Amino acid sequence: MSAILTWLVLSTTPLLAGNAQHGEVLYQRYCSGCHGADGRGGGKGFMPHVGALTRKGYIDLIDDASLAMVIAEGGEATGKSGFMPSWKTTLSKDDITDVIAYVRTLPLSDGAQ
Template sequence: MKLTRGFLLIGFLFIGGLWAWPLSAAEDPASLFAGICSVCHGVGGKGDGPAATGLHPKPADFTDCKVMAADSDQALLKIIKEGGQSVGRSTVMPSWKDSLSDDQIRSLVKYIRGLCKK
């Protein structure tokens, strides 16, 4: 019947959409950063997120190239993966290796590098 086929098609599109949505969102470093990093690091990466008030040390200003030049990509990768404690930095910076893939962490490093403007 035509009607059943229509419903099936809508059903498949719906399920397909549900699958594709979180995957594509998860691959996009900008939405990852806005979703899980910005509470501390600030939406623009300046280290001024709402949860950063009262933190010592505060998250670095990712928009300041001089500050960011001090850390290699490897160092950024490691602190995101293993957390601040792993490199003798603030324990407030969480470890993300259980919730993010290596690819996602690499894309976040690239994204953070792209924030430095001055």
């Protein structure tokens, strides 16, 4: 139920432009262990390797509200991998917005990674 409420709030509330510079600091601290320092997947903390956040036709097709929900609620609550943890008790809504702003700056790639 809380996942649905979070989704409703996040999907109806426009996200402010995040601070990508702050988002990079947070990403490197909390996300790079699994998603890799450059977002290409294959972080040292996760086996098997997670998918690349830089793959065209994947991350660029996911809206900010959906990304925010996955980050806040975790993968299992959003129909994704149960290995993706919930970060809502660690990251504030502004922090999550900043992480998304940073992820949006990562260069996209056509190839499998």
